[in-house]
Structure formats: structure tokens, C-alpha cells
Amino acid sequence: MWAYILRRILAFIPTVFIAVTLIFIFTRLVPGNPVWALLGHQAVDVDRIDEVTRELGLDRPVLVQYVQWLPKALTGDFGSSIFYNRPVVQVIIDRFPVTLGLAGLAMLVTLAIGLPLGVLAAVRQNSIFDNFSMIFATLGVSLPSFWLGFLLIILFSVTLHWFPSSGYRDLSFGFSAWFSRMILPVLALSAAQIALLVRMTRSSMLEVLGQAYIVTAQAKGLKNRKVIYKHALRNAFVSIITIIGLIFALSLGGSVIIENVFAIPGLGQLITTAAIRRDYPIIEGTMVYLTVISLVINLLVDISYTIINPRLGYD
Amino acid sequence: MSSKKVLVGMILGLLLVFGAWAVAQEPKTGGTLNVGLHIPFPTLDWQSTVGHPLPHGMVHVQEGLFAFSKNFDAVPELAESFEVNEDGTVWTFKLREGVLFHNGDELKAEDVVASLERWARIGPKGAALKDLDRFEIVDDYTLEMHFNVTVGRFLLLALGSDENKAVIMPKEVAEASPDAGVLSEVVGTGPYEFVEHREDQFLRLKRFEDYVSRDDAPNYQGGGKTAYLDEIIFWIVPEQSTRVAGLESGEYDVITEVPDSDFRRLQDAAGLDPVKNGPGLLLYMMFNHQEGITSDINIRKAIQAAIDTDEISAAAVSDPEFTVSNPSFFPPESVYNTDVRSELYNQGDPEKAKEYLAAAGYDGEEISIQVIATNPIQNRLGVAIVDQMQEAGMNAVINSYDLATWVAKRRDPTALNIYTSGGYWIDPSLWHAEFNGRFPSPEVGFYSDETEEVFTKLAEESEFEKRFVLGQELQQQFYDQVATINLGYIYRLVANQDYVVDPEGNLALGNLTLHNVWLDK
Structure with missing residues (x-):
């Protein structure tokens, strides 16, 4: 039984890898970004929008963002929430x-x-x-x-x-x-x-x-x-x-x-x-x-x- | 019974009724007020966002130098008085003495400087201080703001607006909170102090026992404030129907963003008071002015001629009580409201529209109107607009997006023709943020030298009469250049239990302001 469980858990790795990649790509391909929600979308100064976009690293190409993000994500580190200002894992643990x-x-x-x-x-x-x-x-x-x-x-x-x-x-x-x-x-x-x-x-x-x-x-x-x-x-x-x-x-x-x-x-x-x-x-x-x-x-x-x-x- | 006895009886009866009324109106201290709020607080850092929910909660906790009055003018809040030099480059503010922060420290000029420096750096509206040369602290209770250019009275409104308020916090908190959205401590000088915030769940405030109120009469977010309630808890209930059910079941004392279709029902329900909330929210149409079909002024004029605002604003809401047609770009409640160029408003003239289309050489290209899928008002507006444009011979279509996509698309010159939105601009200067050529992006935004000149004069001018004329000029230009199209005004609805006593009528004004509100139960 244990060999079977181990085999199945090892099979998780490619599944999770494909899942995180697809999730990353799809979330970035959808138009829009978090900046409007951070600052509000009514008549916000354009310079401020650009500044926050840079601060969040969202001005970089998606591929660059992915390469920087993937190694951490595969170890369970998804970074910090843009809005809650806490590690994602911590937010999930609170909500789970x-x-x-x-x-x-x-x-x-x-x-x-x-x-x-x-x-x-x-x-x-x-x-x-x-x-x-x-x-x-x-x-x-x-x-x-x-x-x-x-x-x-x-x-x-x-x-x-x-x-x-x-x-x-x-x-x-x-x-x-x-x-x-x-x-x-x-x-x-x-x-x-x-x-x-x-x-x-x-x-x-x-x-x-x-x-x-x-x-x-x-x-x-x-x-x-x-x-x-x-x-x-x-x-x-x-x-x-x-x-x-x-x-x-x-x-x-x-x-x-x-x-x-x-x-x-x-x-x-x-x-x-x-x-x-x-x-x-x-x-x-x-x-x-x-x-x-x-x-x-x-x-x-x-x-x-x-x-x-x-x-x-x-x- | 003699007429004398009848008279005495009547007088006694009146006295009893009046006495009972007087007792009922006697403010009561205590109790917890539960608010069903429609939107979660993404942050408690009011300086960092123009996000809608912030004012609802933080107006009770934090204060600025100025605040909105009942007329949505700026009145002193933490400022005791102000002076301005002749050329409008040096503004001197005298602070109220003895005002305490929730941490027990007294408010000093250095706190104001640190807070305003932070707001200018991180605030979406902090650009109001872009021409500031320096602050000078004269003494603990006096500071000066030195500007490089002439600055008019609009400065006070910028400092007092609750949209992205320039709130004052202790210097050490401002310095320890360099990043937008993150406060080292939630501390203010307001009548209620912060207790606890659970993300997406609730925000709990309690009365600040050492609150130092102004002596003047209550005046919406300004004036004298009394914290009658022991606690205010803002429960986050995003689902509209659930919020209304929570009010009806007695769990919430006040709820925000009630659909107007519930107005009559709540009016007839025992123990509930629906309150129409103003000022009027202008529904308006914005164009891609730089690229594509709507960059042609004749196309915009065709749309302006085709629009029948009565029909459109009636489509936007379910209850006619909640809409009004008014040609002004400043709400009916604003002192700047004007009927200049009203002949170009609410035309509903498809034939005239066709003339403009012919002048533009229009040959049936698609004109899209982008709306937010989850916003029922925008969707209903969109359908009515498309219908009227089609009647005038335009190939109009609706594109419906989620909010984030809508925001992205309206910045994209290749995607945008028209979008609809809503807001209120009490003061003409407030429109500058929309028509500075850079909003929603430099690639689509409206800009004209003439309009910019009016905005510059408005920013420099302090005298109301002159500003009123400038407001009229601005409206004239909006109509002549079809910078935007006024689609009518709508009103929002809040509702409360009838034991929530609001003698100042705050619930009928703008964002939730529960100063001077008590529970009579």
C-alpha cells in the first residue's frame, strides 16, 4: 500500500506543475491588473498608476514574471497578497x-x-x-x-x-x-x-x-x-x-x-x-x-x- | 363640558405629546450599531486609496485639516483657522489645541506635516500638493504651506474630500508606514477608535472617551461630533439580497447600497426607514478622444443629438423617485449647478443625429459601449443608449466585461469607443482629474488648451462668484466639444431600523457618517 501511495504522491508533482503553470498564465492573460483595486478606479493620477505597477513588478514581461515566480511557487511560497499584505499561505491557513x-x-x-x-x-x-x-x-x-x-x-x-x-x-x-x-x-x-x-x-x-x-x-x-x-x-x-x-x-x-x-x-x-x-x-x-x-x-x-x-x- | 375645560384639556394634551416627543428626542448614549456594509475594506490606509469603503468606516476614526460639510463644501476640522497671502502662494493653518490622538498624544503641527507629506507621496489624489515647495512649522499649532504657484480655495476641498482623505496621524505612525496600504498603527483623532479588523468579515470601532469635539454645530463630516454609541461594527455583506434580509430580520441597524427596487417595500415595512442618499450621482458617457471613430467630433455630436436622457435615466433605475434629469455637470445639490447649454441636453433627435453622421462620412462602422457586467445600472444604461443610437442609424453594440477588464479596456485606444460611468463632482475643479488628457490614459483621454486654461483659473481662484462663472465656462466647453455626455442623475438608497436616530440627516448624505447618531431602543 505504501508503495502505491508514494507512487501516487510522486504523480502529484507533474500535475501540480501543470496546474500552477496554467493558473499563472491564465490569470495574467486576463485583462486588468490589481493596481486599479489598490488605488481605486476613479480618476486616479496616471503617474501613480504607473508607479504602483512598477512597484508590483507588473510592468515586466509575463515570461520574466513566471520564471521568477515558479521556483518559489513549487516550494509552496506564493509570495504575499497584494491586498492583505501577508504571505498567501498565512491568508489561506486563516480561511481554510x-x-x-x-x-x-x-x-x-x-x-x-x-x-x-x-x-x-x-x-x-x-x-x-x-x-x-x-x-x-x-x-x-x-x-x-x-x-x-x-x-x-x-x-x-x-x-x-x-x-x-x-x-x-x-x-x-x-x-x-x-x-x-x-x-x-x-x-x-x-x-x-x-x-x-x-x-x-x-x-x-x-x-x-x-x-x-x-x-x-x-x-x-x-x-x-x-x-x-x-x-x-x-x-x-x-x-x-x-x-x-x-x-x-x-x-x-x-x-x-x-x-x-x-x-x-x-x-x-x-x-x-x-x-x-x-x-x-x-x-x-x-x-x-x-x-x-x-x-x-x-x-x-x-x-x-x-x-x-x-x-x-x-x- | 365648558369650552374653557376643552381648551385646558387640549393644552394639557399638547404638552403631553410635546413632552413625549422631547423625551424621545433626548439623545441616548450606549449600544452597538451594526452596519451591513456592501464592500470589504481592502486596507484601512485611507491615504492610499480612493476605494469606496474607506470613508464609510474611517471617517469615524480619522480626521483631516478640513472635512465635507452638508453642502459638500470644505469646513475646518482639525484646523482652527486659516489665512492665505495675497498671491495665494502661502497658506497658514492654525490647529485646534488640545486635540488628542487615540494613543493619548496631542496633535501638533509636526504630525500634520508628516501626514501630508505621506499623502502627497502615496495618495492617488496627493497630486493636489504637486506645486508645494515646502512646509514650515511656525509653532506647535501653526504651519505654513508654501507653493510655487498661486493656489486657490480648491486646496481646502482637496484636503477635506473624503474620496482619498488627507487624514492626520501621529508623526511616528506616518514615518513608520512608508508603504501605501500598510499602517503601522490605526490611530486618528476621530470620535471612535479602532478596535479590530478581520479581513472581509468586520471592522469594529468603539467610542473614544477623550474625543475633543469642535464647539460649532454638527455639519455632516465636520462640525461638532458626539459619539453616542458604545460601538460600531461594520459587517461585510457583499450580497445585496442578504444585506436587505439582514436588515429585515433585525441583525443590522443600517445597511448600505440598497437596490432602489426595494424602496417602496421597505417604506411599507414596519420599523424600517429607507433613506434616499445624495448628492445626485451623475451618469455620464466618456469617449476615446484620441483614436477610432469617437475621436471625430461629428460622431460625438451625433450621439449627443440622439440621446434622450429622460428615457435613459428612467431605464437606469426601477423607481422614478431615484432619478432626475438635469443638464448640469455639477449635481442639483451643488452651488455650481447651472443650465448653460441646456439646449444641447436631452435632445432625443435622431434626424439631427443623422445630419452629423453624414457630415462625419459615417458608413456603418461599429461603435461599442463597454459596461461592467456586474453593474445592473450600467447594463440597463447600455441597452437604452444602444437602442437610441441604433434608431439614429448608428451600428452600436454593448461589450460587457468584469470590472478589472473594463478598467483595462477603457485605457486601451484600440479597444475603447465609449464607456459609461458615474460619480459626483460638487466643485468644477474636481473634473480636472477626468479631463487632464491623461485619464483614463494619455492614449484615449480628453485634452484641450481652452479647457485646461479654465481648470488653471479655477485652481487659482478663491472667490465664489468668479468660480461660478468659470464653472459655467467649463460646462459650455463640455457640451461644445462633447467631452462627455450627461445621462442624468440617480440617487442611492440606504436603509435603517426606525430606532436609529439621525437628527442631522447624515444618512441621506454621501458616505456613511454616524457621528451624532444614537439608538432609541
Whole structure:
């Protein structure tokens, strides 16, 4: 297993190299630069604009900038944010727990609701429960998360006054201040994920439940619960775990929208703000960071296959 | 009941009502005011940027020699008085004595010099001191500014404008903060002091207990200031709908940048007060004056003739309450507002436009209008403009970009024909930053010797009557040369809970100014 992990980690290097190069080139090719956002864009003295452009080194050819930037970037040093005046890594470390909390809670909710619903829908195929589950799943996938977010705010904040409408408080404000502000974003973020997981779990389970060994197990008189959870679910889990990995990566991406709707200062909001301001070091650092996280998630998913089903090897 | 008893009863009733009103109007000290702000603070270094959010927060923390009054004139803030010599080359400023910084040090002339030197070096508007020869400190509370040229009263407005304010900080802070955007310490002399800033999350201020207020009456950002609130917290809520929902759910006491489409609804909602915020924001059209099709004055005149401003400004906003057509390039609230050349405004005459097109030899080349994709007002404006230009026979199209791309494209002579923007220019001199031949870049900007001469006279002149005439001259030239096209004025909207008491009407003026505001709850 360790040799496999090492092989995969070594394969990260060219992937990350290609990613950082593309990210660097694309961010610089897009018109605009951070100077307007630093100084403001209304009637600023042209000399001052040129001066700041020089100070930031943005007057040099892109290739020169790239050659100077690459060796540092490959060691994880993306320089300092143009706006926050702090190392990019430090800014990301500050923001990551916020997004991790949001995505992690959304993942927990997704697993807690999506898995049992999917299993039950498969076991009770074509029942009213199954039909309702499918209606919910179709709705969940169809509703845009930002729109659902606004609906939740109107219902639970404006009308019922149950939860705050927006904002973020870290744990230094107390657990309830943190948790109460995470509920609506987590619901908005997890709705589509739950729907996806229900559908995938149901179809995987139906496929396994139709297999001969399940019929055999039932014919031998094994308890239905044991057949479903020990034999069927475990085998169905190989494809379900792929979806779970995908969902976690999606929830990191989905946080871009949800964090902006709910004014949560996580990585999603950081990327959006950085893109608007053209804060190149932040854009580059955050994108590389997310790329590495996605690679690690993929690796963990692949490793988990063999844990769930030891017959699958590492080759 | 006798008429005497009725009269006594009425008087008693009136006294009770008046008494209750008087009690309700008695300022209350204390409480936290939560603001839902539309944009994060990229920095707290007000000297370094003309960025929009800075004034909203920092006007409570830092002060300058001068400040905006209710009329958007410059009134003394940290300055006690000023004198100018006959030829306008030496300005002497007397400082108020006993003013304390938040670190406990007293304000001295050396702090002012260090701060203004920093502003002149790093401030986007610091060029206002480009002709300064030297500062001279006369004593702890008096300083002189010696200029190489005659400088008029506009200097005071440059020092007091909240756009990129020349704020005063302790000398050691100014010296320890050589780089733009980075302050070694956030210290000022304002009625609220800095407590904490979490990037993109919140800015927290608290009352400065040792604040030394001016004795004169409150006057927007100037005049007497009282910090009634214990704390002000600016929560960053960029999403418009979320901000409005936060006000409705009671989490925010005041919110900024409310869509005008919400005005009537908030007006009818219990406990909420939407406030129309001025001065009027001029929507205007700018051209590539140096290259391409719009460098031809006949094409610009054709566009000027085609534009029906009533229709365009109505398209820009949802509620007619928030727009007004006015031919002046100085807002309706400005003392410089004038109707010179109003016959060239709001013409909506496609036939006349076609005559100018024929004179230009126009043969259907594309004329693009670039707008910011995320700015709904600009997009609606763009659609209306294109429609009117097409009606006059022009091949007009919209190019929609994100803000940074829009900024880059408007500097590019090969990409730019027309862009739309908005702003307010209370004083005619303020237009110089737009029409100095170098903005948005020397390759596209407007320049004429005649206009430059007017700007020079405006910079030197201090007498209002003469400046008013110069303002009229400037407007005439804008129309005659079609330097820009006035597309009408719009107003912004802020909203607050009805227990937010704002006796001076600050919420209806410019940037958020919460001096003298208290909570009645």
C-alpha cells in the first residue's frame, strides 16, 4: 500500500506543475491588473498608476514574471497578497478552517441523510417512500444553491427569526454563535449533495440487490437487515465512496457561491474577491491549494476501495 | 363640558405629546450599531486609496485639516483657522489645541506635516500638493504651506474630500508606514477608535472617551461630533439580497447600497426607514478622444443629438423617485449647478443625429459601449443608449466585461469607443482629474488648451462668484466639444431600523457618517 501511495504522491508533482503553470498564465492573460483595486478606479493620477505597477513588478514581461515566480511557487511560497499584505499561505491557513467547517458539516449532513434515504429507497423500490425520495432528489439537484440559500434566509431569518441571515463568527465567539450561522449555509450547500447521494446510493444498491449472491443469502434465511447492510451495502459502497469523494470536492467548489450568499469569509469568498481585484498571488495560491486537496481526496478514495473491498488490489 | 375645560384639556394634551416627543428626542448614549456594509475594506490606509469603503468606516476614526460639510463644501476640522497671502502662494493653518490622538498624544503641527507629506507621496489624489515647495512649522499649532504657484480655495476641498482623505496621524505612525496600504498603527483623532479588523468579515470601532469635539454645530463630516454609541461594527455583506434580509430580520441597524427596487417595500415595512442618499450621482458617457471613430467630433455630436436622457435615466433605475434629469455637470445639490447649454441636453433627435453622421462620412462602422457586467445600472444604461443610437442609424453594440477588464479596456485606444460611468463632482475643479488628457490614459483621454486654461483659473481662484462663472465656462466647453455626455442623475438608497436616530440627516448624505447618531431602543 505504501508503495502505491508514494507512487501516487510522486504523480502529484507533474500535475501540480501543470496546474500552477496554467493558473499563472491564465490569470495574467486576463485583462486588468490589481493596481486599479489598490488605488481605486476613479480618476486616479496616471503617474501613480504607473508607479504602483512598477512597484508590483507588473510592468515586466509575463515570461520574466513566471520564471521568477515558479521556483518559489513549487516550494509552496506564493509570495504575499497584494491586498492583505501577508504571505498567501498565512491568508489561506486563516480561511481554510472556515471553509472546512462549512464543507465538513455539509458532508456530515449529506451522509447522515443521503445514505439512509438512498438505501431505504432501494430496499423499498417503487413504494411511496421511494417516489418521495426521488422527487426530493430531483428537486435537490435542480434547485440552484444560491436561490435555495435566499429562500432559506427569507423563511428562517426574515419570517421565523430562527437563525441569523448571514455572517460568520468563529469559535472564539462561542459554539452557538458559530453553529447558528452555519445551519442555513450548510442546508443550502448540502441539498444538492444529498440529492446526488440518494440517487447514486439507490441505483448502486438496486444493482447489488439484484445480484445472485444476495438472492442466495436471502434464500439461506439470513436476516434482511444483515443481507442489506453487510452484504449489499458493503459491495455497493465502492461506487458510493467515489461519489462521496466527488461530493466533498464539489462542496469545496460550491462554497464559492454559498460563502458569497451568506457572507462567510472562507476560501470561496477569498477566491471571488481575489479574482475581482486581480490579487494574483492569492488566486494562484488558493487554486493550487484546492488542486492539491482534490488530488489528496482522490487518493484517499482510491485507498478506501481496497479497505472496503480487500479483493481490489493497488494495481 | 365648558369650552374653557376643552381648551385646558387640549393644552394639557399638547404638552403631553410635546413632552413625549422631547423625551424621545433626548439623545441616548450606549449600544452597538451594526452596519451591513456592501464592500470589504481592502486596507484601512485611507491615504492610499480612493476605494469606496474607506470613508464609510474611517471617517469615524480619522480626521483631516478640513472635512465635507452638508453642502459638500470644505469646513475646518482639525484646523482652527486659516489665512492665505495675497498671491495665494502661502497658506497658514492654525490647529485646534488640545486635540488628542487615540494613543493619548496631542496633535501638533509636526504630525500634520508628516501626514501630508505621506499623502502627497502615496495618495492617488496627493497630486493636489504637486506645486508645494515646502512646509514650515511656525509653532506647535501653526504651519505654513508654501507653493510655487498661486493656489486657490480648491486646496481646502482637496484636503477635506473624503474620496482619498488627507487624514492626520501621529508623526511616528506616518514615518513608520512608508508603504501605501500598510499602517503601522490605526490611530486618528476621530470620535471612535479602532478596535479590530478581520479581513472581509468586520471592522469594529468603539467610542473614544477623550474625543475633543469642535464647539460649532454638527455639519455632516465636520462640525461638532458626539459619539453616542458604545460601538460600531461594520459587517461585510457583499450580497445585496442578504444585506436587505439582514436588515429585515433585525441583525443590522443600517445597511448600505440598497437596490432602489426595494424602496417602496421597505417604506411599507414596519420599523424600517429607507433613506434616499445624495448628492445626485451623475451618469455620464466618456469617449476615446484620441483614436477610432469617437475621436471625430461629428460622431460625438451625433450621439449627443440622439440621446434622450429622460428615457435613459428612467431605464437606469426601477423607481422614478431615484432619478432626475438635469443638464448640469455639477449635481442639483451643488452651488455650481447651472443650465448653460441646456439646449444641447436631452435632445432625443435622431434626424439631427443623422445630419452629423453624414457630415462625419459615417458608413456603418461599429461603435461599442463597454459596461461592467456586474453593474445592473450600467447594463440597463447600455441597452437604452444602444437602442437610441441604433434608431439614429448608428451600428452600436454593448461589450460587457468584469470590472478589472473594463478598467483595462477603457485605457486601451484600440479597444475603447465609449464607456459609461458615474460619480459626483460638487466643485468644477474636481473634473480636472477626468479631463487632464491623461485619464483614463494619455492614449484615449480628453485634452484641450481652452479647457485646461479654465481648470488653471479655477485652481487659482478663491472667490465664489468668479468660480461660478468659470464653472459655467467649463460646462459650455463640455457640451461644445462633447467631452462627455450627461445621462442624468440617480440617487442611492440606504436603509435603517426606525430606532436609529439621525437628527442631522447624515444618512441621506454621501458616505456613511454616524457621528451624532444614537439608538432609541
